[in-house]
Amino acid sequence: MKFFIDTANLAQIKEANDLGILDGVTTNPSLMAKEGIKGNDAILNHYKTICELVDGDISAEVLSTDFESIIEEGKKLAAIHPNIVVKVPMIKDGVKAIKWFTDNGIRTNCTLIFSAGQAILAAKAGATYVSPFLGRIDDSGWDGVQLIEQIANIFAIQGFKTEILAASIRNANHIIRCAEAGAHVCTCPLDSILGLLKHPLTDIGLAKFLEDAKKM
Numbered sequence: 001m002k003f004f005i006d007t008a009n010l011a012q013i014k015e016a017n018d019l020g021i022l023d024g025v026t027t028n029p030s031l032m033a034k035e036g037i038k039g040n041d042a043i044l045n046h047y048k049t050i051c052e053l054v055d056g057d058i059s060a061e062v063l064s065t066d067f068e069s070i071i072e073e074g075k076k077l078a079a080i081h082p083n084i085v086v087k088v089p090m091i092k093d094g095v096k097a098i099k100w101f102t103d104n105g106i107r108t109n110c111t112l113i114f115s116a117g118q119a120i121l122a123a124k125a126g127a128t129y130v131s132p133f134l135g136r137i138d139d140s141g142w143d144g145v146q147l148i149e150q151i152a153n154i155f156a157i158q159g160f161k162t163e164i165l166a167a168s169i170r171n172a173n174h175i176i177r178c179a180e181a182g183a184h185v186c187t188c189p190l191d192s193i194l195g196l197l198k199h200p201l202t203d204i205g206l207a208k209f210l211e212d213a214k215k216m
């Protein structure tokens with residue numbers, strides 16, 4: 001399973017990259033706004049900086065919602081760097097645009113996936129990734145991991161090449177359950193990645209080894 005970090009914060013991206021386990025980065029308009037990135041040039045520059053920091057797939061989201069504008073915007077984003085994956089919303093014009101990008105050699109991440117039907121449509125259009133939002137599904141009282149499992153089964157049965165990018169991860173347990181459910185990628189906040197490190201018995205065990213080492 002690949003690990004992406006889900007942030008536009010450069011310090012956090014560097015920290016995850018330094019761990020040596022990072023395969024890519026996802027951002028969205030909310031995460032960009034949180035870092036105070038405003039205006040078209042600043043947004044494009046920020047993506048460029050991220051591409052220079054991390055050697056992996058970098059999702060850059062279009063803000064347009066009609067076919068022609070999605071294509072124009074996506075082409076500009078894709079031109080930033082070969083590692084850019086154009087993130088397109090799961091809407092009718094988005095599906096049409098994903099097909100156009102696929103036919104024109106531009107990789108895509110179909111975002112805002114909340115059902116298996118949406119994932120099938122995106123995969124049929126040739127999306128490189130589909131992003132089911134499991135945390136938001138859990139927040140509404142449904143089971144996000146169940147959706148990942150369902151999509152993984154469908155993609156395996158149908159032989160779809162589209163990868164499942166589990167998004168809206170809230171904690172380390174989500175990552176473990178997504179790995180079990182067949183997600184190809186998890187995009188996670190830094191805290192959730194670091195949460196995988198933690199076990200009290202590891203801390204107790206290490207303290208004991210270090211204590212005993214003094215007697216050696």
Ligand SMILES: O=P(O)(O)OC[C@H]1O[C@](O)(CO)[C@@H](O)[C@@H]1O
Binds near residue numbers: 028133169
């Ligand atoms: O529910 P949240 O935590 O806002 O997450 C939304 C998700 O949407 C995405 O835009 C999908 O790639 C990610 O950046 C993020 O994981």
